[in-house]
Amino acid sequence: xxxxxxxxxxxxxxxxxxxxxxxxxxxxxxxxxxxxxxxxxxxxxxxxxxxxxxxxxxxxxxxxxxxxxxxxxxxxxxxxxxxxxxxxxxxxxxxxxxxxxxxxxxxxxxxxxxxxxxxxxxxxxxxxxxxxxxxxxxxxxxxxxxxxxxxxxxxxxxxxxxxxxxxxxxxxxxxxxxxxxxxxxxxxxxxxxxxxxxxxxxxxxxxxxxxxxxxxxxxxxxxxxxxxxxxxxxxxxxxxxxxxxxxxxxxxxxxxxxxxxxxxxxxxxxxxxxxxxxxxxxxxxxxxxxxxx
Amino acid sequence: xxxxxxxxxxxxxxxxxxxxxxxxxxxxxxxxxxxxxxxxxxxxxxxxxxxxxxxxxxxxxxxxxxxxxxxxxxxxxxxxxxxxxxxxxxxxxxxxxxxxxxxxxxxxxxxxxxxxxxxxxxxxxxxxxxxxxxxxxxxxxxxxxxxxxxxxxxxxxxxxxxxxxxxxxxxxxxxxxxxxxxxxxxxxxxxxxxxxxxxxxxxxxxxxxxxxxxxxxxxxxxxxxxxxxxxxxxxxxxxxxxxxxxxxxxxxxxxxxxxxxxxxxxxxxxxxxxxxxxxxxxxxxxxxxxxxxxxxxxxxxxxxxxxxxxxxxxxxxxxxxxxxxxxxxxxxxxxxxxx
Numbered sequence: 001x002x003x004x005x006x007x008x009x010x011x012x013x014x015x016x017x018x019x020x021x022x023x024x025x026x027x028x029x030x031x032x033x034x035x036x037x038x039x040x041x042x043x044x045x046x047x048x049x050x051x052x053x054x055x056x057x058x059x060x061x062x063x064x065x066x067x068x069x070x071x072x073x074x075x076x077x078x079x080x081x082x083x084x085x086x087x088x089x090x091x092x093x094x095x096x097x098x099x100x101x102x103x104x105x106x107x108x109x110x111x112x113x114x115x116x117x118x119x120x121x122x123x124x125x126x127x128x129x130x131x132x133x134x135x136x137x138x139x140x141x142x143x144x145x146x147x148x149x150x151x152x153x154x155x156x157x158x159x160x161x162x163x164x165x166x167x168x169x170x171x172x173x174x175x176x177x178x179x180x181x182x183x184x185x186x187x188x189x190x191x192x193x194x195x196x197x198x199x200x201x202x203x204x205x206x207x208x209x210x211x212x213x214x215x216x217x218x219x220x221x222x223x224x225x226x227x228x229x230x231x232x233x234x235x236x237x238x239x240x241x242x243x244x245x246x247x248x249x250x251x252x253x254x255x256x257x258x259x260x261x262x263x264x265x266x267x268x269x270x271x272x273x274x275x276x277x278x279x280x281x282x283x284x285x286x287x288x289x290x291x292x293x
Numbered sequence: 294x295x296x297x298x299x300x301x302x303x304x305x306x307x308x309x310x311x312x313x314x315x316x317x318x319x320x321x322x323x324x325x326x327x328x329x330x331x332x333x334x335x336x337x338x339x340x341x342x343x344x345x346x347x348x349x350x351x352x353x354x355x356x357x358x359x360x361x362x363x364x365x366x367x368x369x370x371x372x373x374x375x376x377x378x379x380x381x382x383x384x385x386x387x388x389x390x391x392x393x394x395x396x397x398x399x400x401x402x403x404x405x406x407x408x409x410x411x412x413x414x415x416x417x418x419x420x421x422x423x424x425x426x427x428x429x430x431x432x433x434x435x436x437x438x439x440x441x442x443x444x445x446x447x448x449x450x451x452x453x454x455x456x457x458x459x460x461x462x463x464x465x466x467x468x469x470x471x472x473x474x475x476x477x478x479x480x481x482x483x484x485x486x487x488x489x490x491x492x493x494x495x496x497x498x499x500x501x502x503x504x505x506x507x508x509x510x511x512x513x514x515x516x517x518x519x520x521x522x523x524x525x526x527x528x529x530x531x532x533x534x535x536x537x538x539x540x541x542x543x544x545x546x547x548x549x550x551x552x553x554x555x556x557x558x559x560x561x562x563x564x565x566x567x568x569x570x571x572x573x574x575x576x577x578x579x580x581x582x583x584x585x586x587x588x589x590x591x592x593x594x595x596x597x598x599x600x601x602x603x604x605x606x607x608x609x610x611x612x613x614x615x616x617x618x619x620x621x622x623x624x625x626x627x628x629x630x631x632x
Contacts, residue, residue: 042403044351044410091591097403098349102547103590105351105540109583117577225536229414232407240403273415277396280408284399 012139014262015255020147020216022254023154027209028227029234029246030161031202037178037241038198041089042101046206047228048111049081053210054219055115058124061214067129070211078207082200108224116221126214150212157205158247165243174198178241230257233272237279239289248287311461315454324525327457329565330464331521336545336557337471338514343543344551345480346507347487351406351539352413353515358534359389360516361523362420365433368523373437375447375459379520386516389416390509398504401490410536417535432530439524456525463521467514471554474510483507537579544586550595 008015028050035043053074060070088107092099127133128146135142165171177184177194185191210227217223234253238245252275260271279287311330315323335357342348363385364378371377393412400408420427427433439447447456474480485493486500494500523529532538541564549560567585571578 036403042406088587095594097406098343099590099594101349101351101403101406102543103587105543106583106586106590109537109540109579109586113577113580113583117580225414229411229536233411236404236407236411240407270415270419273412276408276411280396280399285404 009139009141011259011262013141013143014259016138016143016147016151018255018258019251020150020154020254021257022251023151023158024209024213024216025227025230025234025254026154026158026247026250027205027212028231029238029250030158030243031205031209032231032235033238033241033243033246034174034198034205035085035202036235038174039086039089039195040097040100041085041104042097043085043104043202044101044228045081045085045104045108045111046202046231047224047226048108048115049078049203049206050210050213050227051115051219051221051224052077052081052111053207054126054214054217054223055119055124055210056207057211057214058119058126058219061126061129062124067131071208074207074211075204078204079200081207082203083196085203086196086199108228112221112224115224121221124219126219128215146215150216153212161243170194170197233276235286236276237286239283239286242286242288245286245288308465315457320453323453323457325565325569327460327525328522329562330460331518331525332542332545332565333558333561334464334467334521335515335518335542336549336561337467337554338511338518339542340546340551340554340557341471341474341483341507341511341514343546344553344556345475345487346483346504348504348507349406350409350511351543352409352411352416353511353542354534354536354538355389355413355416356386356512356515357519357522357538357542358413358416358420358529358531359386359512360519361529361533362427362433362519363516364520365436365523365529366426368436368439369433373439375439375524378439378524379463379517382516382520382523383513384516386512386519387509390512394505394508394512398501398508410539413534413539414536417531420534421531427531430531432528432533433523434528436523436527436529438527460521460525463517467517468554468558470514475554479503479506541582544582548586548589552595 028046031049032043032046035041035046056074056077057070059065060073061067085104085107088103089100092103128144132146132149134145136145136148137143138148163171165174173184173189173194177189177191181191184194213227217227230253234246234249236249237252238247238249253272256271256275260267264271283289311326314326318326335353338356339350339353342350342353360382364382367381368378397405397408397412421429423429447459482493482498482503486498486503490500493503519529522533545560545564546557547560548563549558550556564582568578568582571581575581
């Protein structure tokens, strides 16, 4: 027991860092999962959306803008991207997963190129907003207030998303559309609008995650690919289309990334592979995914 | 003219042009053609998965990278013999495929897409971290000028024409093998699995095993291409094995047309030439590439190969052929004796 307590207190900072990363990943993976669940589109531009959020954050915060304005700007950008994404996949509706994924892949190229054209290839560092600077005491150790807030904020969003999907009329329509889109349309509900709102919601979560992550991760070209990779692993582990899966998978990968790096620095990449391989061996469609379709 | 003689004529014409190329073009352009041929091999290898078997891998660059790193490291540390390099490239990619294959073939559809992408990014980050062996971010450099059997020196910079023919022979080998594969019963089984895996399973074909075979074949050829690339550029780096490289080769296959053998070759030529032209004038060529890619998916679902094929069919007044059944029609054409 003492050994456990000692171990926990020695690694508590790593675990908290993992939790903060996990929350950012959850926001990404939730969007990815929602867009796939309802729109049937694997959005490979999701990493690009994250990076747009980061750059928007840098733009506002580095010029002394308020954090609230940055949040509004990033989510507005996300909403616009969601509309654009819906428009981009509309012409090839029903052409299969690969074609749709490839269109978003093309879009991710355009986004990455545009970002590096606009903001350059240099590393940009973002300071947390003034009211979230400093640190708090956590079991006798100090921990950055900003990261702690990200954890709390992530949890709040997770609860809100859960309530939205499980407890509201909109959520019921979304779930019904996932199950049987034709039937929902036959009941007089405009599925196109539901689809559009889910794309917007998912994209807003991605840009928001990018904005919140900007002070924690670095802002530079290439982050989009790294974050997309992690979100994909989360979704592979948790199961596509499942919010619960995205949450559990994100927490797991957050810990693997942080605790795993702290404990076995040489094997971090293999730990990711190991976690994914293990889950796929047991359940090829992820922990909470529907069985093979 | 039957379609077979037509194919034969066009194939000989292209081969003649390729043989003549180093004597007509500048050294720089010859090198570019060699690069196109190497990427064509890479695209052909992806097409075994994507086009033949219907396994849309978005992480095929890992195989290219495994081959490239194996060949590069062998050349730096042991021997600069080209043929050993090629063998090491194939072996390196096969090792990676044997490790990942059993997991990858368990998944289908969108999970397959995600898993292959994730695996290749893991491979890239592993290469980046394994600094002591792979050189980390900087990659493998200082690969010695290659030799072919004893004293015969062969390198892209020293003996460009000789090296070009070495690449051309390697390409022809890969192309010939792909044509053979497509006509073989293995090839037809793979196409069957693409079209209807459930039915193939019901007919008694061990679908998972065939998927694994396709995965290993594609890996071996991808590693072969990676080894060739390292021998051409004498350099290998993590940037060359990541997401953007996988995307590039998918674009080649899709642009060229996935269901044909020559499509990916056309696609490789188109993409490399566009990159050369755009990159010379515009720093951010990936924007143009992304836009072109989106447009091609919208407008030409079957790529350039599909376009030329449907034009060809229309000109020859063959009965109406539905795009969906093109594969079966191809098979019919080949099995009827030509007179």
